[in-house]
Amino acid sequence: MVKRVFPVILFFLIISTLVFCQSGSDPTIKQRTEMVRTQIEARGVSNPEVLSAMRKVRRDLFVPEGYRFLAYADRPLPIGFGQTISQPYIVALMTELLDVAPGEKILEIGTGSGYQAAVLSCLTDKVFTIEIIKELALAAGIRFKEYGYEKIMWKNADGYYGWEGGSFDGIIVTAAAGHVPPPLIQQLNPGGRIVIPVGSIFQVQYLMLIIKDADGFVSSIPVIPVRFVPFVGAAMEK
Numbered sequence: 001m002v003k004r005v006f007p008v009i010l011f012f013l014i015i016s017t018l019v020f021c022q023s024g025s026d027p028t029i030k031q032r033t034e035m036v037r038t039q040i041e042a043r044g045v046s047n048p049e050v051l052s053a054m055r056k057v058r059r060d061l062f063v064p065e066g067y068r069f070l071a072y073a074d075r076p077l078p079i080g081f082g083q084t085i086s087q088p089y090i091v092a093l094m095t096e097l098l099d100v101a102p103g104e105k106i107l108e109i110g111t112g113s114g115y116q117a118a119v120l121s122c123l124t125d126k127v128f129t130i131e132i133i134k135e136l137a138l139a140a141g142i143r144f145k146e147y148g149y150e151k152i153m154w155k156n157a158d159g160y161y162g163w164e165g166g167s168f169d170g171i172i173v174t175a176a177a178g179h180v181p182p183p184l185i186q187q188l189n190p191g192g193r194i195v196i197p198v199g200s201i202f203q204v205q206y207l208m209l210i211i212k213d214a215d216g217f218v219s220s221i222p223v224i225p226v227r228f229v230p231f232v233g234a235a236m237e238k
């Protein structure tokens with residue numbers, strides 16, 4: 001009897017766990033699953049951890065209320081102060097290019113809504129993010145606390161100079177600069193990666209993957225043309 005009942009109980013336990021993990025009380029899981037399938041996997045992003053992070057993080061919680069109905073659409077959205085949250089595919093692509101391993105230290109420049117940082121925090125517990133607009137930095141800080149991303153370290157500063165005293169395995173920049181800020185290259189560990197859009201708002205911008213090898217030699221690879229808001233602050237004077 002026990003022998004027969006046990007597999008049945010086990011079956012229901014597994015099913016209930018799956019159902020709970022995938023939907024729980026979250027009404028948007030279906031939209032996110034569709035988003036990942038049609039916008040992200042369909043365009044070639046295949047890293048399972050990245051896909052799982054994109055399925056987990058509720059993008060609707062990071063966009064202004066008036067835009068929530070578009071939270072899973074294939075497009076960037078305004079987040080105030082003339083800034084935007086990137087298109088989901090771009091977030092996934094940049095995260096995949098960054099090639100994050102658990103425990104690695106990652107720095108993001110351009111916190112914006114905090115969505116990209118939240119996605120990164122599913123891949124490692126050491127995420128640092130810098131935002132130059134005070135109101136956006138503070139609002140993202142509140143979201144991190146409210147939605148369970150309190151491990152993310154954030155600050156309001158000019159990201160041109162990186163994180164004072166920091167050294168990182170990966171740096172992701174979500175605003176387009178005319179050049180790669182030298183302090184970011186300095187703060188990159190050997191073997192580290194920088195993913196950054198390079199170009200101005202008047203020119204074509206290219207998403208670049210910059211790699212520092214074990215000997216400290218730096219090389220860069222253009223990935224795709226992109227369109228980002230400008231990297232402001234000190235970068236504009238140099």
Ligand code: SAH
Binds near residue numbers: 085132158
């Ligand atoms: N990663 C964001 C998208 C942000 S848009 C998200 O997931 O929502 C780019 C952001 O970069 C803007 O919020 C802008 O204010 C910020 N930014 C621009 N120049 C910056 C600088 N020098 N230092 C830090 N943040 C900067």
